[in-house]
Amino acid sequence: MPEDYRAGFACFVGRPNAGKSTLTNALVGAKIAITSGKPQTTRHTVRGIVHRADAQLVLVDTPGLHRPRTLLGERLNEQVRATWAEVDVIGFCIPANQEIGPGDRYIAQQLADVRRTPKVAVVTKTDTMGKQAVGEQLLAVLELGKEVGIDWAEIIPVSxxxxxxxxLLADLLVKQLPPSPPLYPGGELTDEPEQVMVAELIREAALEGVRDELPHSLAVTVEEMIPRTDRPKDKPLLDVHATLYVERSSQKSIVIGTGGVRLRDVGSRARQQIEALLGTAIFLDLHVKVAKDWQRDPKQLQRLGF
Incomplete structure (x- = not known):
C-alpha cells in the first residue's frame, strides 16, 4: 500500500433527480443505488465503495433534500443533514439541463452552514446539453457559491x-480525503444489507412507468429470503417473499394492474436485477397491501424501516 494512501467518505447532495444515484453507480462500477426518472426515489443512505490502488472512496448516497410536506419528508431531510456532518467531502450535484432554481439555492444555503467540510460542485447530465450551455451552467454554479458564501474546492462537469x-471526479474527491488505511475489505462494493438492496430493486421496478402520485406512497419490505431446501447443490434457488405497501386502495390497483399483469411485470423485471445482484436463481413472491397514510404515521414509518 502506498505511503500516501487515502480513505474516507464522500456524499452527493442535490435536489431530487439531480443524478446522484446514477453518478454513484458509475463511480462504483456496479448498480448500488436505485435510479428512476421519478424524484425522491432514494430512501436509504447507500454506501458504494470505490477501490483504487491509491485510495478507498466510500460514497454515501442520500435522499434528495427538499422542503418536507410529511413526517417521512422531515425524516429524510434529517438523514441528509446527519450525513453531511460526518463525511470528508460533499459533492453538490446540479444538472446541466435545468436552470439553477429555488431548490438548488435552498440546498446551497444549508451547505454554506457546514463550514469545515470541503465542497465540490458537480454539474451532471452534460451529455444532454451543448458545450456553451454547460459552460454557462458552470459560471452560474460559481456565482451561486459566491451568493451563499461557499468557496468551491472544485467545479467539474460530468456525464x-x-x-x-x-x-477525474473520483481523483478530485480522493484529493479531499485524509491519509488512512482502507476502511472496508477489498472486493466489497457496499455495506448495505442484501435485504435492503433487494427491497430497493423491487421498488425501482414498481416505479417504472406509473403515475406521478405513486413514488412517495410506495414502500417495500422483504419478509424473508430463504434457500429452497429440496434443490441440488449445483442448482440452488432462493425464495424471496416481499410486500409492497401503498397508502390507498386506488394505488393498490395501479400496482397490481388489470388481472395482475402489472405486478407480474414488476416481478419479472425485479427478479432479473436481484438474480444479477445475488448471483443465484430466485423465486420472487410479491404481495401488495394498503397501509393507510403511512408517510404521516410514526408507528407505520418505524415498521417500514424509516
Whole structure:
C-alpha cells in the first residue's frame, strides 16, 4: 500500500433527480443505488465503495433534500443533514439541463452552514446539453457559491451516462480525503444489507412507468429470503417473499394492474436485477397491501424501516 494512501467518505447532495444515484453507480462500477426518472426515489443512505490502488472512496448516497410536506419528508431531510456532518467531502450535484432554481439555492444555503467540510460542485447530465450551455451552467454554479458564501474546492462537469470525466471526479474527491488505511475489505462494493438492496430493486421496478402520485406512497419490505431446501447443490434457488405497501386502495390497483399483469411485470423485471445482484436463481413472491397514510404515521414509518 502506498505511503500516501487515502480513505474516507464522500456524499452527493442535490435536489431530487439531480443524478446522484446514477453518478454513484458509475463511480462504483456496479448498480448500488436505485435510479428512476421519478424524484425522491432514494430512501436509504447507500454506501458504494470505490477501490483504487491509491485510495478507498466510500460514497454515501442520500435522499434528495427538499422542503418536507410529511413526517417521512422531515425524516429524510434529517438523514441528509446527519450525513453531511460526518463525511470528508460533499459533492453538490446540479444538472446541466435545468436552470439553477429555488431548490438548488435552498440546498446551497444549508451547505454554506457546514463550514469545515470541503465542497465540490458537480454539474451532471452534460451529455444532454451543448458545450456553451454547460459552460454557462458552470459560471452560474460559481456565482451561486459566491451568493451563499461557499468557496468551491472544485467545479467539474460530468456525464455518468456517457462516462465523461467520472474518473477525474473520483481523483478530485480522493484529493479531499485524509491519509488512512482502507476502511472496508477489498472486493466489497457496499455495506448495505442484501435485504435492503433487494427491497430497493423491487421498488425501482414498481416505479417504472406509473403515475406521478405513486413514488412517495410506495414502500417495500422483504419478509424473508430463504434457500429452497429440496434443490441440488449445483442448482440452488432462493425464495424471496416481499410486500409492497401503498397508502390507498386506488394505488393498490395501479400496482397490481388489470388481472395482475402489472405486478407480474414488476416481478419479472425485479427478479432479473436481484438474480444479477445475488448471483443465484430466485423465486420472487410479491404481495401488495394498503397501509393507510403511512408517510404521516410514526408507528407505520418505524415498521417500514424509516
Amino acid at each position: 455518468a451516462v456517457a462516462g465523461a470525466q467520472v474518473g
